[in-house]
Amino acid sequence: QTLQHFYLTQPEDFMYTSQSGTLNVDGMDDAKTFLEVQQAMTTVNMDENEKWMIFQTLAAILHIGNVTFAGNTTPPQLSEGAEYYVQVAAYLLGVDPEALYKSITHKKITMGGRRGSVVEVPQNADQAGQIRDALAKELFSRTFDHIISRVNQVMYPKNYARGQTIGILDIYGFEIFKKNSFEQFCINYVNERLQQIFIELTIKGEQREYHQEQLPWRDVPFFDNKVVVELIEGSNPPGIMRVLDDTCKSLHAMDSRAADDGFLDKIQGTKIGSHPHLLVQGRGMFTIKHYAGDVRYTVDGFCFKNMDNLYESLEACMSVSQVALISHLWQPKEKQGRSPTTSGTKIRTSCAQLVQQLMQCAPHYIRCIKPNETKSPMQMEEKRVLHQIKYLGIGQNIKVKKAGYSFRAHYETFWQMFYMLHPKYDQLQGKPQQVIQQLCTYLSKKHPTDVPMSEWAFGTTKIFVSQPQTIFFLEELREQALDPKGYAEKVRAYEQADKEAEKLEAKMKKPKKKGKGCVIC
Secondary structure (H helix, E strand, O other): OHHHHOOOOOHHHOHHHHOOOOOOOOOOOHHHHHHHHHHHHHHOOOOHHHHHHHHHHHHHHHHHHOOOEEOOOOOOEEOOOHHHHHHHHHHHHOOOHHHHHHHHHEEEEEEOOOOOEEEEEEOOHHHHHHHHHHHHHHHHHHHHHHHHHHHHHHHOOOOOOOOOOOOOOOOOOOOOOOOEOHHHHHHHHHHHHHHHHHHHHHHHHHHHHHHHOOOOOOOOOOOOOHHHHHHHHOEOOEOHHHHHHHHHOOHHHOOHHHHHHHHHHHHHHOHHHHOOOEEEEOOOEEEEEEOOEEEEEEOOOHHHHHEOOOOHHHHHHHHOOOOHHHHHHOOOOOOOOOOOOEHHHHHHHHHHHHHHHHHOOOOOOOOOOOOOOOOOOOOOOHHHHHHHHHHOOHHHHHHHHHHOOOEEEEHHHHHHHHHHHOOOHHHOOOOHHHHHHHHHHHHHHHOOOOOOHHHEEEOOOEEEEOOHHHHHHHHHHHHHHHOHHHHHHHHHHHHHHHHHHHHHHHHHHOOEEEOOOEEEO
8 A cells, every 4th residue: 555655566676776686585585574663663752644755755766767768858848657756756856846856957047146047057958957866865864864854853862062072983894896987986985084093093003002102112114104195185286076076067969978088187197197006907907905905986977977977957946846755855054156066076075074073082993804705603704804804904903903902091090099009009109100119110020920010111191001901900909908898799700600500510511320220421
């Protein structure tokens, strides 16, 4: 009944859902998943009307994808049967069908600054198809952002204060397929930037801290992927993204194939054409030597995918929608310029904001290793695992950690943590570093086996401890000093649990008799 209301049939009938050729996934129950999605929407306080409008918007996107064009006229004619999808999409979006068709086949731009005239430029079939896809992507993106906003409203407490949160960033991962296009290029660029942060905050940052604290240290060599990031986003010389943006400025004068060829020619004609991490090949391809390996990209569609084509005509059409959700998502915004920005610019800006936010945090990393291609348990392909360890920089990070120190703290902080371990702590005098040295010398003399003097390193502002076991031992001593009774009870409970475990282990090892005189060991 829901499908009928939205004029939906089968996945193979819609361009956006049939291109992969995979319509069913083993082990997945679509009906069950749909019910779970609806339950989740209820959990975040969405009422039935809001749910319905979201599903209605998604259905409209599918119908938009079936709006195709034919012929060489400008503006183009609709293909046979495409008129039906224009009518249905317009109905679901709550807009006039003629206005929807015109907003896709004409781009409205402002000429001559703030007081300039508005010009409607008719598009050919190729360009209209790109504007159609831009509308579909923007509808999906804004709907997705709306759902995230609703989730955040439920999750954030009323007294939420920024800077007092624990955030989880799930990095999608590097993509290398048989055919890599603009989407993989953008995803891999973001991964390069995040890898750059990992290097900055772990390998490079830790070694820099040792030098700043004037500790004896020999740098561990590592590959700094900054050179790859500059190749992609650099401004002087212009990186690949900026060359692509420059090419997109002349899209109105050429078709997609000519634009992509022009983009590749521009790369070869600039300084980055001879970059050691870039190889421009014939047949519309170029290869980037990423930190994760070489990736060959096919430039087919690069330019039009980069130019999102979200012109004023689309904004104007959607903003007057009779569907409350659509009109809310397309609230008129202050004009930022004569034409829409590029996808590459948006990604660079978004990535820069993410990097800025991450640099203000104290990050902790969980590196996930893909053991095999089949996602099978208990199967590890050694070559694949070693490759990932190498390109993720885990080997260099381990070397730095192994040769460095597991714990560091400012002298004042360390004193607040462990001052009570010295019997005459109130009599110690001197500068913070001198006081901490006296404390550490006492601990090493009293516990030479657990806390040898070799464990300590004294910087200009911080104390460094080599092994984590040392800190565990000191924390145990602190607990014993601050709460003797509680510590004694904890030890007794541990000893009792240890005895029970030994009895259980002995019972399990005891031979059992089976049958007449047969002993099963």
